[in-house]
Amino acid sequence: MSIKELDLISFRNHNHLQLTFGKGINVIWGENGSGKTAILEAIHTLSIGRSFRTSRFRDLLKDGKDFFRVTGVFVHDKEEQNVQVNQTKDGRRRILVNGVPISGLKELIGKNPVVLLSPEEQEITKGNPSVRRAFFDRLFSVVSQPFLQALSEYTRTLKQRNAALCLVRDNKADVNSVKAWDDLLVDNGVKVWSQREHLFSQFADHLQQTVVDYAESGVVVVCLHEKTQHTNPDQFRKALADNLNQDVYLGRTTVGPHRDNYKIVFQDRDLRLFGSQGEHKLTLVLLKLAEFRLIHKRTGILPILLLDDLFAKLDYRRSENVLSLIEKDVQTIVTTTDLVPIEQHNINLKQNGNSSIYLERPCRA
Ligand SMILES: Nc1ncnc2c1ncn2[C@@H]1O[C@H](COP(=O)(O)OP(=O)(O)O)[C@@H](O)[C@H]1O
Numbered sequence: 001m002s003i004k005e006l007d008l009i010s011f012r013n014h015n016h017l018q019l020t021f022g023k024g025i026n027v028i029w030g031e032n033g034s035g036k037t038a039i040l041e042a043i044h045t046l047s048i049g050r051s052f053r054t055s056r057f058r059d060l061l062k063d064g065k066d067f068f069r070v071t072g073v074f075v076h077d078k079e080e081q082n083v084q085v086n087q088t089k090d091g092r093r094r095i096l097v098n099g100v101p102i103s104g105l106k107e108l109i110g111k112n113p114v115v116l117l118s119p120e121e122q123e124i125t126k127g128n129p130s131v132r133r134a135f136f137d138r139l140f141s142v143v144s145q146p147f148l149q150a151l152s153e154y155t156r157t158l159k160q161r162n163a164a165l166c167l168v169r170d171n172k173a174d175v176n177s178v179k180a181w182d183d184l185l186v187d188n189g190v191k192v193w194s195q196r197e198h199l200f201s202q203f204a205d206h207l208q209q210t211v212v213d214y215a216e217s218g219v220v221v222v223c224l225h226e227k228t229q230h231t232n233p234d235q236f237r238k239a240l241a242d243n244l245n246q247d248v249y250l251g252r253t254t255v256g257p258h259r260d261n262y263k264i265v266f267q268d269r270d271l272r273l274f275g276s277q278g279e280h281k282l283t284l285v286l287l288k289l290a291e292f293r294l295i296h297k298r299t300g301i302l303p304i305l306l307l308d309d310l311f312a313k314l315d316y317r318r319s320e321n322v323l324s325l326i327e328k329d330v331q332t333i334v335t336t337t338d339l340v341p342i343e344q345h346n347i348n349l350k351q352n353g354n355s356s357i358y359l360e361r362p363c364r365a
């Protein structure tokens with residue numbers, strides 16, 4: 001699949017920007033601060049309803065403006081889909097698909113998948129467990145509606161249980177108001193665990209294959225899913241009961257699928273604790289390639305590849321590895337501050353389907 005047109009109004013530093021993309025490799029180049037990453041952010045927002053740099057929609061709104069609008073035209077085979085995200089300054093948000101407002105993100109997520117490789121994403125290997133959890137939850141949501149459904153119901157119940165815990169802690173309610181959520185929490189939690197286990201094992205297979213295909217020989221990278229504990233209904237219910245006092249004290253639920261951990265092991269050592277910069281970068285590329293393959297395998301759609309600052313962050317050989325993934329039919333949008341690395345990698349921007357877009361840094365009047 002591909003994105004054909006993109007139109008930004010009052011998004012980040014862009015006043016009004018209209019872009020047309022080819023089906024092959026599209027290079028967006030310009031100085032730092034010209035708004036290259038913002039363009040990838042806009043495409044990401046059209047794909048899954050959120051940015052990768054912020055969870056606050058307000059940050060995306062151009063300073064001093066009242067609303068932003070991002071519109072994209074995606075193409076699958078020959079069919080076009082128009083997606084538009086509107087956001088006002090006072091927090092109202094509307095997403096339209098082919099002109100029709102959607103009722104929830106589940107109508108958007110998974111339809112126009114993208115895979116993003118950006119400096120921000122390095123946190124997946126370096127950051128705390130919540131970053132890896134968010135990575136897998138987002139990926140699994142893209143490839144499985146049942147997972148998305150289970151996760152959103154679980155998350156909703158968890159919020160309600162946590163709110164009840166806070167009320168009990170502040171002596172504004174009794175513990176039965178917490179226990180009232182447990183059945184639903186257990187139900188949804190067990191669903192999340194079982195879906196996650198299944199999807200994770202598929203991911204792990206793709207990762208293993210990706211390591212064989214792309215990493216230097218002898219490199220072993222594995223990702224492990226460490227479930228908190230007690231993933232059957234009775235055990236989970238008991239764990240909730242056992243932790244009730246502590247949970248009241250903390251005002252949050254301390255057991256459940258929202259506490260699962262993913263550990264990445266590079267050559268037998270915990271990457272997060274022992275990995276070198278190069279090992280982190282290589283692992284991120286491998287995770288992203290495995291993500292690409294899982295999405296393709298499960299949805300039948302070739303995602304759009306978004307490569308932010310690829311050449312600034314990866315050496316020649318590693319970026320060549322990433323570029324070697326780009327087969328025919330994979331649309332790629334890559335940002336860079338200059339075109340020299342593009343030539344070094346023998347990418348012909350004049351070739352049919354490829355394009356280059358130069359961004360002028362807006363003057364700050
Ligand atoms: N909400 C906003 N309103 C106006 N300008 C913004 C907003 N958010 C970010 N910017 C500015 O947009 C510019 C472009 O950022 P970015 O997309 O990261 O550029 P690049 O990737 O080309 O370096 C930055 O100078 C940043 O300060």
Ligand SMILES: [Mg+2]
Binds near residue numbers: 036037038308309
């Ligand atoms: Mg940037």
